[in-house]
Amino acid sequence: MLSYLHFLVYGVGGMMAVGMALLIAFQERLVYVPVLPGLSKSYPITPARLRLKYEDVWLRASDGVRLHAWFIQYVPECTGPTIIFFQENAGNIAHRLEFIHIMLQKLHCNAFMLSYRGYGASDGFPSQHGIIQDAQAALDHLMQRTDIDTSRIVVFGRSLGGAVGAVLARNNPDKVSGLILENTFTSILDMAGVLLPFLKWFIGHSGSKGPRMLNFLVRSPWNTVDVIGQVKQPILFLSGLQDEMVPPSHMQLLHAKAAEKNDRCLFTDFPSGMHMDTWLSGGDRYWRTIQLFLGLHVPGKERTAKQLKNDDANGNNGII
Secondary structure (H helix, E strand, O other), X not given: OHHHHHHHHHXXXXXXXXXXXXXXXXXXXXXXXXXXXXXXXXXXXXXXHHOOEEEEEEEEXXXXXXXXXXXXXXXXXXXXXXXXXXXXXXXXXXXXXXXXHHHHHHHOOEEEEEOOOOOOOOOOOOOHHHHHHHHHHHHHHHHOOOOOOOOOEEEEEXXXXXXXXXXHHHHOOOOOOEEEEEOOOOOHHHHHHHHOHHHHHOOOOOOOOOOOOOHHHOOOOOOHHHHHHHOOOOEEEEEEOOOOOOOHHHHHHHHHHHHOOOOOEEEEEEOOOOOOOHHHHOHHHHHHHHHHHHXXXXXXXXXXXXXXXXXXXXXXXXXX
């Protein structure tokens, strides 16, 4: 019996040691992947390849890091919403241009695509603290532009981008009109147990059963489940039920947390949606969902208060 206890203690200790070593050595390589295997850090294409009218934008984050972004207009002087798109953790903004191209056509909006520090043409190295500064620099830039309607700025984040966008929306309730999250995780702490299952006993956040003794080692926790409950703006949740990276339960937990204090939360799931292709597999329903959300909560000047009142009277509350 004594030898069994020794084996158990040593086994648990060994697992913790391995977990600590993996977290310390590789965590940021797992969270941030600016260069996909076999590809270069540079952009493979620019918006010009898709005949999109765009502008190269160079920014400075508050800590001085030089950042690159693309501002893409649907048409010159477009008065539609301007959507800040925050990408997933891997690759660069050029890999999302097909999505953005279709988004402009479907939503008649402008798009602002930011390269996080260390990604694409941006300088520096990615970190949670740094990327939060990058996002703020992007919003501050848009608020100074005279060729957009600054009252219709919407944040759209997918996966890691949803975590980035939630923080930006929470920190800027008077500047961000709405938030869209797609296939976003509750926290990196929870994702550690998804990617490395044996770690779920030692690290976690939402519903974790373990002692969470290794949480302190995570440098980029991205606790979106805590942030989302503090977002006051309307929020649209887009969840692919076949997501092979982030369990769909994460999106359900985020929605439940937000809805506790925010009555302008809409949740839509897409049965065949995977982590990266929900916008494709969702078809027209995907775009109609976003159109309805924007029409209800980020209306243009042509939609008067009387029209919105009539929508409410007719039961058009945007729930799908």
